[in-house]
Amino acid sequence: MDKDFDKWNTEKKTVDAKVVNRELFFYAREIWWCSAGLNIGVEVNGKHENFERPMLIVKKFNADMVWALPLTTQGQNNKYYYKLDHEDMKSWVILSQIKTISTKRFLRKVGSISLSDFKEVILRLQKFLKIENPLAGGFLGGRSH
Structure with a gap:
């Protein structure tokens, strides 16, 4: 499927002007x-x-910027996805695709996830963000930048 980047660019200009x-x-x-x-x-x-x-x-920095995780209905059973049972909609949080986004991108609120689901999402994100000492064990590909 071809992506219509020209159409998105037009929409992006509208979003940016908000x-x-x-x-x-x-x-x-x-x-x-x-x-x-x-x-x-x-x-x-x-x-x-x-x-x-x-x-x-995931995290609100201010009125203009948040960290957010995309959701999908096409989830997979692995460490990169966390399954939510949110009201009538089954969906998965894609943990590996955290993004910093402008709140200009917000269109409409769906609702909130449970506190227990949110805690689990945060715990899994923390595991991803645990980076070993970058100077040990060849983390930099053997170079000493």
Whole structure:
């Protein structure tokens, strides 16, 4: 399937021109439909007219920026996915695709995940982020940058 990058570029200009709504309240644990766009290679794409995808807010930095994880209905049973049973929708959080996104991408709120699911997502992310000492064991490919 060919990607219509020209169409996404037009939509991206609209998203970028949005003014962040300072009265829009959002929090970690919430799922929002976001303009995820068309991306490169294995990066998760948005779908439909707005190139949208549901995303879980992992961390709110300020009114303009969050860390978010994309959701999919095409999950896999491995360490890179965490299965949610959110209301009537079965979906998986794609742990390996954490992104820093602008809140200009927010379209509409879906709801919130349970505190227990959120804790598990955070624990799994922490495991991914544990990076061994970069100077030990050839982490830098044998070079001493």
